[in-house]
Amino acid sequence: MDVPTGFDAALHPPARLQIAAVLAQAQEAEFALLKDITGTSDSVMSKHLAALADAGYVAVRKANLGGRQRTWASLTSAGRKAFRQHVKALEMLALSVADDEPSVGDANPES
Amino acid sequence: MEKIEALSALDAKRHAEAQMARAANCPPWRHAVFGLLMGGLVASPAFEIKIRFAVLAVLLGCIPLIMHSDRKRMGMFVNGYRRGKTRLVALGVLIVELALYFGSVRFALSLNDRTTPLLLGLAAIVIGIGGSLIWQRVFVRELSA
Numbered sequence: 001m002d003v004p005t006g007f008d009a010a011l012h013p014p015a016r017l018q019i020a021a022v023l024a025q026a027q028e029a030e031f032a033l034l035k036d037i038t039g040t041s042d043s044v045m046s047k048h049l050a051a052l053a054d055a056g057y058v059a060v061r062k063a064n065l066g067g068r069q070r071t072w073a074s075l076t077s078a079g080r081k082a083f084r085q086h087v088k089a090l091e092m093l094a095l096s097v098a099d100d101e102p103s104v105g106d107a108n109p110e111s
Numbered sequence: 112m113e114k115i116e117a118l119s120a121l122d123a124k125r126h127a128e129a130q131m132a133r134a135a136n137c138p139p140w141r142h143a144v145f146g147l148l149m150g151g152l153v154a155s156p157a158f159e160i161k162i163r164f165a166v167l168a169v170l171l172g173c174i175p176l177i178m179h180s181d182r183k184r185m186g187m188f189v190n191g192y193r194r195g196k197t198r199l200v201a202l203g204v205l206i207v208e209l210a211l212y213f214g215s216v217r218f219a220l221s222l223n224d225r226t227t228p229l230l231l232g233l234a235a236i237v238i239g240i241g242g243s244l245i246w247q248r249v250f251v252r253e254l255s256a
Binding site: 007012014017018019021022025026027028029030032033036037038065066087089090091093094096 | 112114119120121123126127128131134182183185186187188190193254
């Protein structure tokens with residue numbers, strides 16, 4: 001089987017894929033929510049968001065909410081496109097796993 | 112990338128989406144507020160022009176308040192017209208509510224009937240609340256699948 005194209009190095013780490021998955025569904029999400037969902041620390045989340053922002057996939061803004069300064073992230077159109085392509089490539093690769101798994105009848109082709 | 116990594120990455124994505132669905136809790140008052148907004152819009156032609164515009168101004172002013180409240184409560188804002196199965200629900204509700212609104216306008220302004228727009232407004236509240244509940248259920252089901 002051909003290796004599918006569309007993989008994106010910026011979205012390869014699972015936490016970044018999870019961040020993109022959440023932002024693909026929400027217009028905007030807060031830093032704390034993304035941290036909870038991915039199960040990462042403040043510093044690790046900051047690094048992942050910075051990496052995604054550097055790739056042009058995520059826009060980050062700071063805004064006051066409930067008297068506290070909070071960080072909000074949203075997916076850019078480039079990020080949305082890259083996420084879709086990356087997930088499609090993952091799904092193709094995952095399907096090939098199913099195809100490659102031997103069925104009962106293939107277990108002993110000699111018999 | 113190894114095939115097993117792809118499966119693991121997709122599993123991580125699904126897990127994040129399921130967590131998000133759990134975080135997107137929508138209390139009963141939030142559904143009621145949406146229904147009241149729809150009802151207010153549909154019933155507005157029943158009132159004389161100054162009150163009508165005041166009602167519409169209040170309704171418009173409520174939209175950023177609702178967005179602010181959603182952001183504060185859930186840490187995110189999900190657009191009702193987001194891509195996915197929920198879009199069908201949102202468009203269905205929009206079409207029905209607009210039909211009720213234009214019916215209300217016709218009864219109030221062309222036929223000078225002020226009662227029917229109020230009744231249509233009540234119907235719009237019920238449809239708005241029902242639509243909001245269905246939207247939420249479809250959203251959670253889609254992300255938890």
